[in-house]
Each structure stands twice: as C-alpha cells, then as structure tokens.
Amino acid sequence: MTIAYLNGEFKPLEQAQISPMDRGFLFGDGIYEVVPSYAGKLVAGNLHAQRMNRGLSEIGIKVLAEESNWVAIAEGLLARNLDHLPDQNVGIYIHVSRGADTKRFHAFPEGVKPTVFAFAFSIAPSAVPDRTQAKGLHVQTQEDLRWRRCHIKSTSLLGNVMHFQDSFGKGINETVLYNQDGMVTEASVSNVFAVIDGEIVTPPLDNQLLPGITRHILINSIRKDGQYQLVERQITLEELKGADEVWLTSSSKEVAPVVMIDNQAVGNGVVGEVWEQVAKSYHTHKFSF
Template sequence: MPDLACLNGRIIRIEDALVPIEDRGYQFGDAVYEFIESFDFHIFCLDEHLKRLQDSMNLLDFPSVSIPVLKDDIINLFTLSEYARAGCYLQVSRGVEPRAHCYTNKVLPQITMTIKNLAFLDPSVNIKGIRIRTCEDYRWGMCHIKTVQLLPAALEQHKARKTGLADTVFVSKEGHVLEGTCANTFIIKGQSLITHPLDNHILPGITRDVIINRICRKEKITILERPYDIHEFYQADEAFLCSTVMKIQPIIEADGKKIGAGIPGPLTNKIQAFYDQLVYHS
C-alpha cells in the first residue's frame, strides 16, 4: 500500500498531494497541526487531539471546520493505510488567498493529512535513558497553540542531535524549566511528580494529560503543577520527557549533570508501564 494523503477530504497518493503556493500556512506559518498515532490498529486519544486542534483554531480566529467530518476522514485514512502502527500528520491552514498580512473573511481553511507506517520504538531507550541539553527560550509567546511555527524547536533539536543528545529543553529567562522541542517535561522528587503548569509557555500535551489525569489521579500518585527552576531540575531524583511520538523517555543527564542515580528511576518506570497498558490495551 503506498503512503496516502487526504487533501480537503479527498484521498490521494502522497506524491500527488499538492497545495497552492499562496497557502497562508506556507507563506505565514498561519496553520495549526496535530500528530495522531495508532497502535495495533487502535487510534490513541483521537478525540483529545481533535479538541486541542479546535482550541488552537479558536485561539487564532480560524474559520470553522466540521470536527465530525474531520474525524471521519482521519479514521478513513488510518483504515485505508492498513498499518498496525501509523502516524497521521494533520494540518489546517487558514486557507489560500493572495499574499497579504491581513487576511479576509472569505478565506476557507485548507486541510491536509498524510499517514505513514511507523517503526516501533527502540525499547533500549527506556532501559538506558536519554541525555539532553538546555537553552534559553526564544520561541514566540503563544506556545500553548500548536502552530507550525517550529523553527526554534527544529534548530535546537538539530543542535542536540549533532552532539549525540536526544533533545533540548527550553528554560525561561527567569530560569524556569518549560518543555522540550516536542515534548513536555516532568521531574520527580521523592514520590511526587512535578511539571510546569499550563500557560502560554508550554503546549497542553496529550501525553502530559494522560499521565496526570488517567495515571496519576487513578493510581494516587502525587502530581504538582508548578514552576520549577533549572537547579531543581538538576537535583531531581528522576526526570522524563513525554509526547505522542516519544511516549515516556527517562532523562538520565542534563547539561552534562547526572539526574538522580543516572539511570531510569522506579517511579518513571512505573508510569511507563501504566502508559503502555493504556496505549496497547485500552
């Protein structure tokens, strides 16, 4: 089966999917997106992804899009792909019209999707853990909106990978640890999880929400949503990154400093096990 795309509701081969050059997503970064995965043919957290997409569009004053129709198109694309583990990239731009900073009320959203087969994650990452670097945050001030304006994240992830590290974590000018280039960040002190509260500095991650509301609340694991600084990060007992793509990846070193014992910790491993149960058996 060739890789497929969906362009404004029409299923086509990915190599045949073309968008107009005056698409505002291409010229202004005026677009929002989601990345949705399936495991053993089960689409994980589809409704949650669509709600966040709708929230992003509302915050940017996008024209309305039918979420039920969009959901049907996504399910159809996953079904036609026949991939047991697949990743669907969904992007909604404000639309196409002659280039101008000020958009009109006549522009119609442009909806594109692609779906590809995904390899299963290397389990050794969870056993060995990952090493990361940090940098001062220089992204735009509305990181709670999932837009395609990802250049700082792309640059900083590239810098990390060039030096053999897994990712870069952004730190505010005030010294607060925010999030990775494409993942939320948690630390553990004792038996408590700590993560930055939802605000305009971080993305409301789907995996973050699953950990807080479907794992920690249910399993009576203490969760604290509060700012924490870089020194508390370095001195944490455990730490991890989490996202749809990364799942839960233990951080064993940050900026050359060992986190905790320098190995994935017991509470991180416990949360990983609960998360895997949800992903593969829910």
C-alpha cells in the same frame, strides 16, 4: 504509495497538491496535530481533535463542519494505509492552514477556504515499560527563545526546530527549555516531568508550553492509580538538574526517561523505578482517553 487526505478527498500522497499561495506555506498560518496509533487503534483521538479545534479557534480559522471531524479523518487514513505501512504503528499528521489567497498580505483574508491536509506515516513501536530495556535520553538546557504563545500548536515551528537542531547537531536527544526567570517550561518537542523529593512534578499549563496529550494521559493515569503524588508547579532549572528522575512526554516518545542533562547524570544515571511504574500505568490507560 501511502494515501493522504486533502480537502475532502482521499488520494495518493504524491497527488496531493497545495497552492504556493497557501498561507500555511507563506506564513506558517495554521494548526496541526499528530495522532499516534498502534495495532490499528488511535491513542486519544478525541483529545487531539479537541486540541485541534481549540487551536483553530485561537487563531480564528473556521473549518466547515464536514471537515472538522478529525477523528473520522484519522480513522479513514489509518484504514487506507495499514496495508502500505504493515508494521501497524502509524502516526496521522493533520494540518489545517487558513488557505490560499490571491496575494501575500499579513492580515487575515476574507472568504478564503481553509486547506485541510493529512497523511499517514510509520512510527516507532510502543516502548516497553521495563527499566532494564529502556534507553535513557541525553538532553541539554537552553533559554527559551521562541514566541510567547507556545500553548497554540501552530505550524510555525521554526523556533522549536532551531532548539531541536542545536541538540541534534551535538548528538543529544533533546533541548529542555527554561524562561528568563530560570523556570523550566518544556522541551523543544516534549513536555517535562521530574521526581523531586518523592513527588512527581510537571510545569503548570500556561502560554509558555503546549498542553501535550501524552502529558494529559500520564497525569490522569498517575492520579487514577494513586501510587504517587503528582503536583503541577513551577520547576527551577536547579531543581531539574538535582531531580531523582526526569522524563519527557510526547505522542512519538510516549514517556521517555532522561539519564543525562548538560553532561551531568540525573539521579544515579540510570532509568528509574518510578519511571517504570508510571510508564506501565500510561500503557494501561492510553487507549481509554
């Protein structure tokens, strides 16, 4: 039985109860984070906390000071759950909704206390940055049909879920999204990187994509090592399909190589050498953020 956190209390997950009138349930009115950890160490806990606070500010949810130390909540859950999740690879999910109202009404209610909920769960071991062992992903592409505020890590994930489910139902790992101008934005649950003409390229941050924490760590790791040139710029769908290498990044995937897009091989169809080098760099630096 794992231990959860709900509104200031640690308790067995089965005992964590939330009102059906909670706006997170009725409207998806909330913000969330997933913080990975390995061997009892959080990855970029402070960066996840900062993004959580930015998201809450964007949608006008004010959380009491004692409930806003997200790193402390994550560490508290980690300490309480390592015996329950003995593989030592643990994800911490933190979810803040606007809270429970007495009626269903679209406008933000006054005087409602936010609901703060978090729990721990097992995640896959950290990937070995070895191209001979890495399994390349197969992805498809689709026009992005979600809302226009994708930079907010909202709990309203139906658009992402539908894109991901389409690939999942076809036995494909992910769906890479592009906008109406044919520019790649992100994937349904990941950020996108490509190696094009000797440069590592990733779409710039704007309202069309999430400012991923793994994206941030990888960019800074690449720049710190200085082995490769990294550019944040728009990528056309045609460029992506013609890239030498393509990778996806997320807290759960870390840095995952892609070997097939829309049933066409990426580069020579195997995990690339640049991926191996930047994946090693990511693993070297990931606990320093």
